[in-house]
Amino acid sequence: MSDLAISDGPATPGAPLLDVQHLSTRFSVKGKGLFAKRQSLTAVDDVSFFVREGETLGIVGESGCGKSTLGRSILRLIEPSEGRVVWSGRSLTELSPAEMRRARRDLSIIFQDPIASLDPRMTVGDIIDEPLRVAEPAMTKVERRARIQTVMGEVGLVPEMINRYPHEFSGGQAQRIGIARAIVTEPKLIVCDEPVSALDVSIQAQIVNLLADLRRRRGLTLIFISHDLSVVRLVCDRILVLYLGRVVELGARADVFDRPAHPYARALLSAAPIPDPRIARHRKRLVLAGDPPSPVNPPSGCAFRTRCPIAEPICASERPALRHVAAGHEAACHFAGEEAARRMRAVEAPALAEVAAG
Incomplete structure (x- = not known):
C-alpha cells in the first residue's frame, strides 16, 4: 500500500457541514431460549461529532463496534432511535420521506461488498442511472446518459461497458461502478463504508487513490469507515475511534496516531x-x-x-x-x-x- 496518496487535508478547512448530536441506534433482538423476551441491542450509543466541509473523517474500531451502523444511521438508511443529524443547517432526522429523498441528492454511500451492492439483473448504465432518475427527474434520457458516461470515465470505466452486467466485472471494477453510482448525483458528502476491505491489496491502492482524486477535483467531504489503520492514517484528516458503539477518542490524525x-x-x-x-x-x-x-x-x-x-x-x-x-x-x-x-x-x-x- 506504499503507493497510496497521502491526504494533505482540505485546502481551506470549512465550517461544520455535518453535525451529529447524541445519536443512538437500537435494535430489538430475540433473547436466548424458547420463551425469552426480546432484548434491546444498542449498536450506536450517544455519538456526537461534526465533519467540516472538504475533510475526510476516519471511523475506526473492531468488527462489531457499530461503524457501519453509524454511517447508515447518519444517512437514515437505518432510522436512529435518538439524536439529531444536522446537514447544512437542516435536521435530517426531522425531514419527511419526500424531503429526505430530495436531501439524498447531496448525500451518498459506497458499500463494502462491491458485487453484493449491485443488482445482478440491471446493466451498468441502469445501476448508475437509478439514483439520477430520483434526484433529477427533469433530466431527459439523453442528458442522463451523457452524465452516466462522464462519471464512468471519471472512475476509469470505458463507455462501452454501459450495457454489461455486474457478473462480467472483477471486484475492483464493480467497486468503480459503485463509486460512479455514488457520485452521479454530484453529492457533497459520501459515506465510504469499508470500500476496499473486500479487494486485493493492489486494487485497494487504486480505489483509495481514486477516492482521493475525486475528493480533490469535486470538493467532496468523506466519512471513511475502515478497520485498516494503515489506509486510514494516509487518507484521513481526523480520526474517530469507536468501541461498543461509543466514541472513545476523537482528534486530528497526528494526535490520535502519535499521541x-x-x-x-x-x-x-x-x-x-x-x-x-x-x-x-x-x-x-x-x-x-x-x-x-x-x-x-x-x-x-x-x-x-x-x-x-x-x-x-x-x-x-x-x-x-x-x-x-x-x-x-x-x-x-x-x-x-x-x-x-x-x-x-x-x-x-x-x-x-x-x-x-x-
Missing part, C-alpha cells in the same frame, strides 16, 4: 502495521484480554473497563465523558491524556523488556 489518549486507541494502534522493519522488530503488540462485551448487556460505567489494563473502581461506577486532551483532541477516559499514557507505559514495560531481551 493516543485512550487505552483502547493505544491498544488498537499497536496492532497497525509499520512499514519500517527495524521499528516493527522492537515493537510489542498490546493484546487485550477477553472479547468485547455484548451490546445487549454492556458493562456499567466505561464500556472498555472489562478489558482495560488500567481500570480502577471509578471506571465501573461512572461513564466517562469526552474530555479535552489538547486542541481538537478528546478522549472518553477518566485518566485521559498523559495520565493514561503513563499508566499504559507501565503496563507495556514488561512486554517491551521481553522483546528487547529476545
Whole structure:
C-alpha cells in the first residue's frame, strides 16, 4: 500500500457541514431460549461529532463496534432511535420521506461488498442511472446518459461497458461502478463504508487513490469507515475511534496516531502495521484480554473497563465523558491524556523488556 496518496487535508478547512448530536441506534433482538423476551441491542450509543466541509473523517474500531451502523444511521438508511443529524443547517432526522429523498441528492454511500451492492439483473448504465432518475427527474434520457458516461470515465470505466452486467466485472471494477453510482448525483458528502476491505491489496491502492482524486477535483467531504489503520492514517484528516458503539477518542490524525489518549486507541494502534522493519522488530503488540462485551448487556460505567489494563473502581461506577486532551483532541477516559499514557507505559514495560531481551 506504499503507493497510496497521502491526504494533505482540505485546502481551506470549512465550517461544520455535518453535525451529529447524541445519536443512538437500537435494535430489538430475540433473547436466548424458547420463551425469552426480546432484548434491546444498542449498536450506536450517544455519538456526537461534526465533519467540516472538504475533510475526510476516519471511523475506526473492531468488527462489531457499530461503524457501519453509524454511517447508515447518519444517512437514515437505518432510522436512529435518538439524536439529531444536522446537514447544512437542516435536521435530517426531522425531514419527511419526500424531503429526505430530495436531501439524498447531496448525500451518498459506497458499500463494502462491491458485487453484493449491485443488482445482478440491471446493466451498468441502469445501476448508475437509478439514483439520477430520483434526484433529477427533469433530466431527459439523453442528458442522463451523457452524465452516466462522464462519471464512468471519471472512475476509469470505458463507455462501452454501459450495457454489461455486474457478473462480467472483477471486484475492483464493480467497486468503480459503485463509486460512479455514488457520485452521479454530484453529492457533497459520501459515506465510504469499508470500500476496499473486500479487494486485493493492489486494487485497494487504486480505489483509495481514486477516492482521493475525486475528493480533490469535486470538493467532496468523506466519512471513511475502515478497520485498516494503515489506509486510514494516509487518507484521513481526523480520526474517530469507536468501541461498543461509543466514541472513545476523537482528534486530528497526528494526535490520535502519535499521541493516543485512550487505552483502547493505544491498544488498537499497536496492532497497525509499520512499514519500517527495524521499528516493527522492537515493537510489542498490546493484546487485550477477553472479547468485547455484548451490546445487549454492556458493562456499567466505561464500556472498555472489562478489558482495560488500567481500570480502577471509578471506571465501573461512572461513564466517562469526552474530555479535552489538547486542541481538537478528546478522549472518553477518566485518566485521559498523559495520565493514561503513563499508566499504559507501565503496563507495556514488561512486554517491551521481553522483546528487547529476545
